[in-house]
Amino acid sequence: MLDTTFDALPTDGALRRHAMERSGEGQAGSRRTGTVGFRPLYRQVYDTLLKRLADAVWQPGQILPSEGQLAAELGVSQGTVRKALDALTADSLLVRRQGRGTFVADHDDKQSVFRFLKLRPDGDGTGMPTSRVTGIAEAAASADERGRLDLVRSARVVRIERVRAVDAKLCVVETISVAAGLFPGIAQIELPNTLYSLYATRYGITIATANERLKAVALGPREAELLQVPAGTPALEIDRVAIDLEERPVEWRLSTCLTQDIHYLSVLR
Amino acid sequence: MLDTTFDALPTDGALRRHAMERSGEGQAGSRRTGTVGFRPLYRQVYDTLLKRLADAVWQPGQILPSEGQLAAELGVSQGTVRKALDALTADSLLVRRQGRGTFVADHDDKQSVFRFLKLRPDGDGTGMPTSRVTGIAEAAASADERGRLDLVRSARVVRIERVRAVDAKLCVVETISVAAGLFPGIAQIELPNTLYSLYATRYGITIATANERLKAVALGPREAELLQVPAGTPALEIDRVAIDLEERPVEWRLSTCLTQDIHYLSVLR
DNA sequence: GAGTGGTCTAGACCACAGA
DNA sequence: CTGTGGTCTAGACCACTCA
Incomplete structure (x- = not known):
């Protein structure tokens, strides 16, 4: 009523x-x-x-x-x-x-860049991130992707692989998966450094929250090569599912981070 | 005025x-x-x-x-x-x-245990933690401790080393440092699992926030022995400084965590 | 000076818990 | 039934921004 x-x-x-x-x-x-x-x-x-x-x-x-x-x-x-x-x-x-x-809220401005990016330099730097896309492709969703993004069996996803630097220091390799149906044509676009503002402006999808699960892992050969360090180096693995305003899981992101010069900052209240 | x-x-x-x-x-x-x-x-x-x-x-x-x-x-x-x-x-x-x-607020009750403990089991378990103290001693504050806790050069600290289990699964070894002057006699007490309620009830010190810096590291020999895994195993290192109501840093805690069966949960808004 | 959000008050009624 | 926090209103004044 x-x-x-x-x-x-x-x-x-x-x-x-x-x-x-x-x-x-x-x-x-x-x-x-x-x-x-x-x-x-x-x-x-x-x-x-x-x-x-x-x-x-x-x-x-x-x-x-x-x-x-x-x-x-x-x-x-x-x-x-x-x-x-x-x-x-x-x-x-x-x-x-x-x-x-x-x-x-304009999640493009400088202070908002860090709302979902908790990696900070150990020392003084600004911690501004940069990105370079190393691969992008559309494919059938894997079981992991279907589970994370709540997709049906026949769903297709776009996978983006990129490396990131913090303060010009190469330290992150990540794979981003989104439902192809929600982001039509995203594989053909020049991708900006801050994906979430692209989601908002081009696709009308606003990221409201994200859940991250962190683990320590040994670097696999592919990640080690991309980051130019020996395989087996300990790295921080961040498994993130981003949720939009309508509480749909819309992006899965698996990041592998070297933590020699940076750390993950978590403030508990 | x-x-x-x-x-x-x-x-x-x-x-x-x-x-x-x-x-x-x-x-x-x-x-x-x-x-x-x-x-x-x-x-x-x-x-x-x-x-x-x-x-x-x-x-x-x-x-x-x-x-x-x-x-x-x-x-x-x-x-x-x-x-x-x-x-x-x-x-x-x-x-x-x-x-x-x-x-x-009673930070002794079940839901409050997890306010400052972000380690969760990967699967279904309750994630209830247990602890066993493996060492406790008073000593002169190290340079690290003086920096973290904002102490003078002559200050003394009490160091507590303990191992923790989540869902009965041994996975954390940590060293806790507090200023000896703030917590008189703490080295002689039977320590509870939840230290922060002890701080509140016995010493009138209420933890309000905590800043955690996370890194991935390779386990050293001592930690590896305590956790009964090979040295060099990747582990999550959590460097926490806890702040009380008067905004004083009152505890430094360096935890090393195995993340085979657990993860660190971080919710971003 | 006009317009905006921020603070503060006073009073009413509603939802909830417990004797 | 009483007392508590929760919601809602109406109106006043304050601090801030900008033309």
Whole structure:
């Protein structure tokens, strides 16, 4: 009932009124789902705005309407909009700047490069990464790829192999797999250093989170050759699955990293 | 001025009034520090409550006064107290339970064990860790220890060496260094599996964050012997500095982990 | 000076837990 | 039934940015 009201009236803008109406709707919802059917208003605002971001209604870097305008459009109070905007900001999807406005997070800028890159130089360097693609091909998805990316048996993937340097120091070789259906033509594009901004701008796929599993391994012969060190050298293996705004696993990335001059930084709170 | 007012009137409870008085004080503050001297009220409430937690005024697991009581005591509105409590909750220092109250986070319970332990079994297991101390001694701080723990040249440390198992599978050997002065008598105590709850209950030191630097290394002979694998086996080295509520580095921990059956889990947002 | 986000208040009602 | 945290509103003022 709550969601119906919400979805059924997108054109007139009002999510739903508070107070009396809300009370009635809340009880109806409770009857339907026990007592767990309650979804706060700001959560619905969050979802609305999230959908607009996922649908690229607003482009990265672009300014959003002010809190007051959004509140009026959605038929809720400014405080409720604020709570939703704060939540989206906490999820790194928006950036708020006092006195200026609220903007769609631009994951192309310098500070955002490191959101998903935890490799840092041991010493002082900036840690800026560079990349060189060493291979790219389309193929039938392997069992591993189907498992990581939640693909059907007949699915095809594009595999990208590249080497990366941090502060001009060669130290990473990685294989990236994405579903061919989600990223049409990606094998024919000149790939940028930061793939996730390409996903966002060209394919409308925004990476929201990533799960990384780290292990220590001995370098195999191919990786050793690419990194120009002896086979068997200990290396850090990072197995990453990147998740988009709609909670789909959209990229699997297996990176093998030399850690002589760099380390993986993890901050626990 | 802001802080003076705040610190000078702890007994009458009022932080400071809003509106007119605040405006005047704010301007005075601005004159002193340019325009950056502004500290929001809820931030001061946060600091007050944080200090009480650091001073162990409230014990772990204990219930705090209700929002209304705290608001009345501190002379601010309930909404301001709420904002401070929410921030403390986000920092994992409090736990809020609707209908029951706000509690001091108890980092002894099962879910909190994993806040600072990112090693997980590859398969299904619970991942519960166990420990066995293999050595403990007091000594003069090494250069590394002085650097990590910010100690003076003459400082002494207590070093704890132990091996750990995850799901009964031996996989970690680690050396823990703490300043002897901060943890008097710790070398004579029967050490629990979860050291951080000991730090909190016996020494009033609450670990708030930890910075971990990960590298892949080849096992040295001593570690290899303790872990019963060949020397040279690739292993994950975790170099952790734990920071307490007052932002002091209080523990340095160097762990060497076999990753045949476990991995290090890192969630990026 | 106008417009934006940030803070603070006061008061209402809702969901939840427990006596 | 009472008390707690959770949500929502309305309105005020503050700090910041920029034309």
